Amino acid sequence: MGETADSKKHDDHKEKEKKHEKEEKHQGEDRDKEDKGEKEEKKKKKKDKDCKDKEDKEDGGKDEEKNPEDKKTPEKLRAKLQNIESKIQALTQKKEEVLKLLDEVEKAAVKPSG
Numbered sequence: 001m002g003e004t005a006d007s008k009k010h011d012d013h014k015e016k017e018k019k020h021e022k023e024e025k026h027q028g029e030d031r032d033k034e035d036k037g038e039k040e041e042k043k044k045k046k047k048d049k050d051c052k053d054k055e056d057k058e059d060g061g062k063d064e065e066k067n068p069e070d071k072k073t074p075e076k077l078r079a080k081l082q083n084i085e086s087k088i089q090a091l092t093q094k095k096e097e098v099l100k101l102l103d104e105v106e107k108a109a110v111k112p113s114g
Contacts, residue, residue: 070076
């Protein structure tokens with residue numbers, strides 16, 4: 001009887017190994033599919049970029065060329081300043097939200113241990 005129990009254990013061990021190998025193979029296939037998908041995306045993006053570059057060259061460059069005199073006009077400078085101010089306000093608001101969350105997390109961490 002001891003031999004049959006040992007052989008069953010041996011068979012169980014073989015089955016587990018086979019299942020494990022199948023799982024590893026399946027995971028490897030998934031990784032291959034993901035890698036292939038990423039490569040295809042990169043190729044597509046590169047192709048789109050190449051086509052865009054060709055179109056720009058055909059159009060004679062960028063549609064909107066920068067004029068050095070634009071930097072001296074008060075209207076353009078005020079518009080730039082207003083744009084910067086709005087970005088600063090948005091960032092300040094985000095900073096305040098993060099600080100509040102940090103404060104709450106720190107308070108919650110102190111209560112259980114203290």
